[in-house]
Amino acid sequence: MKEDTPGADPGTRSAVLGAGVLGLTVGLRLLERGEGVTVYEQHPLPGGLAAGFEIEPGLWLEKFYHHLFRSDRHVIRLIQQLGLGGRLEWKRPLTVTLSGGIAHQLDSAGSLLRFRPLPVVDRLRLALGLAALKALPSGRLLEGRGAADWIRGVMGRRAYEVVWGPLLKGKFGDLAEQISLPWFWGRVHDRSAQLGYVRGGFQLFYNALAGRVRELGGDLCFSTSVTGVKAAAGKLSVTSQPAAGGGSASATFDRVISTLPTRLTCRLAPELPAAYRERHDWGLAFGAHCVILELDRPLTGAYWTNVNDSAVPFMVLVEHTNYMPAAAYGGRHLVYLGNYRPMDDPLFIASQEEVLKAFLPALAHVAPGFEASWVRRAWMFKAPFAQPIVTRDYAAHIPGFDTPLPGLFVANMFQVYPHDRGQNYSVELAERLIEHLARTAR
Numbered sequence: 001m002k003e004d005t006p007g008a009d010p011g012t013r014s015a016v017l018g019a020g021v022l023g024l025t026v027g028l029r030l031l032e033r034g035e036g037v038t039v040y041e042q043h044p045l046p047g048g049l050a051a052g053f054e055i056e057p058g059l060w061l062e063k064f065y066h067h068l069f070r071s072d073r074h075v076i077r078l079i080q081q082l083g084l085g086g087r088l089e090w091k092r093p094l095t096v097t098l099s100g101g102i103a104h105q106l107d108s109a110g111s112l113l114r115f116r117p118l119p120v121v122d123r124l125r126l127a128l129g130l131a132a133l134k135a136l137p138s139g140r141l142l143e144g145r146g147a148a149d150w151i152r153g154v155m156g157r158r159a160y161e162v163v164w165g166p167l168l169k170g171k172f173g174d175l176a177e178q179i180s181l182p183w184f185w186g187r188v189h190d191r192s193a194q195l196g197y198v199r200g201g202f203q204l205f206y207n208a209l210a211g212r213v214r215e216l217g218g219d220l221c222f223s224t225s226v227t228g229v230k231a232a233a234g235k236l237s238v239t240s241q242p243a244a245g246g247g248s249a250s251a252t253f254d255r256v257i258s259t260l261p262t263r264l265t266c267r268l269a270p271e272l273p274a275a276y277r278e279r280h281d282w283g284l285a286f287g288a289h290c291v292i293l294e295l296d297r298p299l300t301g302a303y304w305t306n307v308n309d310s311a312v313p314f315m316v317l318v319e320h321t322n323y324m325p326a327a328a329y330g331g332r333h334l335v336y337l338g339n340y341r342p343m344d345d346p347l348f349i350a351s352q353e354e355v356l357k358a359f360l361p362a363l364a365h366v367a368p369g370f371e372a373s374w375v376r377r378a379w380m381f382k383a384p385f386a387q388p389i390v391t392r393d394y395a396a397h398i399p400g401f402d403t404p405l406p407g408l409f410v411a412n413m414f415q416v417y418p419h420d421r422g423q424n425y426s427v428e429l430a431e432r433l434i435e436h437l438a439r440t441a442r
């Protein structure tokens, strides 16, 4: 216990809603300050959107493809702090864009200059546009402007039609034209060609993080959904429901920190006033959908294939075992077929069988010669609120950490804008929240 930590009150007990990277980092940092913490998580495992599943006992793979960038210094530091730095591997796997039925490498200045779907002059304009965004220190300078208009104006109409338009449409559907330029700045500015991965899966990091929270005395309540938060005699009462059934339980805390999307926090806390809801229970988010195939052979030569082909029903193909070796997975070749869609899209209610029936024939567009008999096994994962729709007016609706309900704080991945959501930015946000709590402690 660190009684001399500025702003720390060893008597303070916080409930943290969500055991993704954000909630666990908040929990860890509060415990390091000597405070009491209970973390509630609806799922049986830590890790949230970055959590894994076991292909076989002890062999983890993420439900949704994940890697790190060199610029992800907050999460890298945390991985190292937990003693897993030696498991971080950095590689430069191949990224390609499928355009006109041909996969073109597009992951470096050299490959951009050789990118044949665009005339040379457009390749140069695209390169200059990327260089300008890389050089700009802050996306805030671009606030209020739209990505699509800027790309067409600076990089050229063809660069938009061939490269960026299909990516924006794949990720944001009909709202692609409304996406903000600061977000696009983040996508370009924050990314490195080298990608990092925790050998053995990010789940090892999340298990270690949850283990450290427990060692420091934190309570971790897995398979427990929070169903309500309300004021209770100067404190806050949290009602929760275990997945196993049985009655709901209530506990009282000095603080509640919700890492859930603001929309869900608003549903849990009916005392949040109408004006707060009007401003912050706002905007759209898409869900994520991934099919993972286990194949008996490699499929493409690339790790990452952007599928710029409207005849193919997935927007990205990520061949994980062109990044981490198939040998690490018992010789299995593992391929993700990913989509972001509105949360009421029929894809989210389709059975795995129905989805495979639609997706497998389309694979031949991406990997000529593909045969369904190469597939040994498949899994399907879905998650709501996985991609905030960052339209031009998004920034005005991002809530601060404080809410009008005393003791209730919100910190969620919807606040990391203009950066794209990512594990790193959730860790950074958690650390900023801790500083905020220390500064404003009574």
Ligand SMILES: Cc1cc2nc3c(=O)[nH]c(=O)nc-3n(C[C@H](O)[C@H](O)[C@H](O)COP(=O)(O)OP(=O)(O)OC[C@H]3O[C@@H](n4cnc5c(N)ncnc54)[C@H](O)[C@@H]3O)c2cc1C
Pocket (backbone or CB within 6 Å): 017, 018, 019, 020, 021, 022, 023, 040, 041, 042, 043, 047, 048, 049, 050, 064, 065, 066, 067, 068, 224, 225, 226, 227, 259, 260, 264, 288, 338, 383, 386, 387, 412, 413, 421, 422, 423, 424, 426
């Ligand atoms: C397809 C896809 C690919 C991605 N790729 C990358 C990548 O390559 N690199 C990268 O760094 N990031 C990537 N991300 C983003 C990354 O996963 C997220 O930014 C990060 O995991 C967010 O963590 P979080 O803790 O902020 O939120 P979450 O992970 O969403 O955590 C919130 C937690 O709250 C829990 N919860 C919700 N409601 C309740 C309730 N009522 N009671 C209790 N618990 C509740 C949820 O189960 C969840 O565990 C990707 C995301 C997706 C969807």
